[in-house]
Amino acid sequence: MSKKVALITGAGQGIGEAIAKRLTKDGFSVALVGRTKSKVENVAKEINDNGGDAYAIEADVADRDEVFAAVDEATKHFGDFNVIVNNAGVAPTTPISTVTPDVLNNTLAINLGGVIWGIQAASDKFHELNHGGKIINASSQAGQVGNPNLTVYGASKFAIRGVTQTTARELAKDNITVNAYCPGIVKTPMMNDIAKKVADNAGKPFEWGMKQFSKDIALGRLSEPEDVAACVSYLAGPDSDYMTGQSLLIDGGMVFS
Numbered sequence: 001m002s003k004k005v006a007l008i009t010g011a012g013q014g015i016g017e018a019i020a021k022r023l024t025k026d027g028f029s030v031a032l033v034g035r036t037k038s039k040v041e042n043v044a045k046e047i048n049d050n051g052g053d054a055y056a057i058e059a060d061v062a063d064r065d066e067v068f069a070a071v072d073e074a075t076k077h078f079g080d081f082n083v084i085v086n087n088a089g090v091a092p093t094t095p096i097s098t099v100t101p102d103v104l105n106n107t108l109a110i111n112l113g114g115v116i117w118g119i120q121a122a123s124d125k126f127h128e129l130n131h132g133g134k135i136i137n138a139s140s141q142a143g144q145v146g147n148p149n150l151t152v153y154g155a156s157k158f159a160i161r162g163v164t165q166t167t168a169r170e171l172a173k174d175n176i177t178v179n180a181y182c183p184g185i186v187k188t189p190m191m192n193d194i195a196k197k198v199a200d201n202a203g204k205p206f207e208w209g210m211k212q213f214s215k216d217i218a219l220g221r222l223s224e225p226e227d228v229a230a231c232v233s234y235l236a237g238p239d240s241d242y243m244t245g246q247s248l249l250i251d252g253g254m255v256f257s
């Protein structure tokens, strides 16, 4: 039987890289999408060198045409298309007084636009291929509860939960599920950058910045990217077939709703 095909955006590092490796272990062929070709190529090479089936594609998720082209290219390369993980995102540190039109527009174009174009491109492709599929979007604990200094980012992540619920209802009749994952504080370049900026703004060391985000984790440790990838593995596989429109928190017990 041929392998199922998953496309992961922002797969050159961090959570996206861990998802690509986990879905490979689960038996998927994986298309790795990123803005910087060399980064996704490096991850693809590592996966292929270890017996997986990965293919790197350069695309900016804020650009609708590039997202559609990436989905087409992945489908042509692998011969099918079954899962999209709209993972790419940016997280500017924006105390409210610092928000500018540029930072607002750029963040929404990537975080929210990238998810909407990914849902459109994937659902069109599932229709064309005459089968259902799974759409998985990156939200955040910051899309469940307001995080100081992350107004713009948090707004984009709350919006992604809304888009997830709405499109889940629209697409369910076509056997397409749409769910989201909401990581907590994950050890990636993004989180290091946020913690450093918050610490710098307060004139404190990096560890202090990280503590502002991590002090209330019930399980007492930060998240590894692999913790998130395990949840995405469930959302991409058959065990989540009877689940749609949901946003799963994987935060070690920070936000209790």
Ligand SMILES: NC(=O)C1=CN([C@@H]2O[C@H](COP(=O)(O)OP(=O)(O)OC[C@H]3O[C@@H](n4cnc5c(N)ncnc54)[C@H](O)[C@@H]3O)[C@@H](O)[C@H]2O)C=CC1
Residues within 6 Å of the ligand: 009, 010, 011, 012, 013, 014, 015, 016, 033, 034, 035, 036, 039, 059, 060, 061, 062, 087, 088, 089, 090, 091, 110, 138, 139, 140, 141, 142, 182, 183, 184, 185, 186, 187, 188, 189, 190, 191
């Ligand atoms: N690290 C954390 O603590 C958390 C992360 N998340 C979310 O998880 C997702 C992944 O985050 P991390 O791995 O931590 O981030 P990261 O910054 O380490 O990696 C994100 C990747 O996405 C790529 N990317 C950014 N903009 C892009 C664009 N326009 N087009 C294509 N690729 C683009 C970057 O080049 C980078 O390779 C993001 O959506 C983030 O908001 C959610 C909750 C917590």
Ligand SMILES: CC(=O)C(C)=O
Residues within 6 Å of the ligand: 091, 140, 141, 142, 147, 183, 184, 185, 190, 191, 194, 213
């Ligand atoms: C980066 C992020 O999503 C946080 C702090 O939850």
